[in-house]
Amino acid sequence: GNQTFTIIKPVAVQKNYIGPILHMITEAGFRIKAMKFTYLTKIQAMEFYSVHAGKYFFEDLTSFMSSGPIVAAILEKENAVEDYRHLIGATDPSKAEEGTIRKLYAESMSHNAVHGSDSDENAIVESDFFFSKTERY
Ligand code: ATP
16 A cells, blocks of 8 residues: 555654654655644544553553644555554664654653554554545645
């Protein structure tokens, strides 16, 4: 697939990292196809992360994701899902490679700066969760 979906999470927005993170994304060759500054209610966060329902971190994850504004975006590039996960780095920022978004801007496993889709199928599901047809180029 040539598209993926990302969220700049609440702490990264709060710390004014939107600009630096978007800069890294565009420098890496991704084109922004849709983008919005928005927020998730607790219920919406639970729906978005429903694959993690029942896991010990689900409550913290969904509370955190609904704790403040986020940036949601659809990104386009050849091999988008895999290349974007490479750019963001490991889920645990202490294991993230040098030069990755999470190495630079994440502080912990739950406050890990960004989300990136893990498959082409999920990229579509997640993009559709946030964007209508008229909101994307
Ligand atoms: P994302 O889906 O946000 O890109 P990911 O694919 O790297 O992250 P997932 O396993 O899908 O990781 O987990 C989703 C999110 O849940 C993670 O980004 C992280 O914030 C949180 N999370 C995952 N595992 C843990 C954990 N063990 N403790 C706390 N939070 C966790």
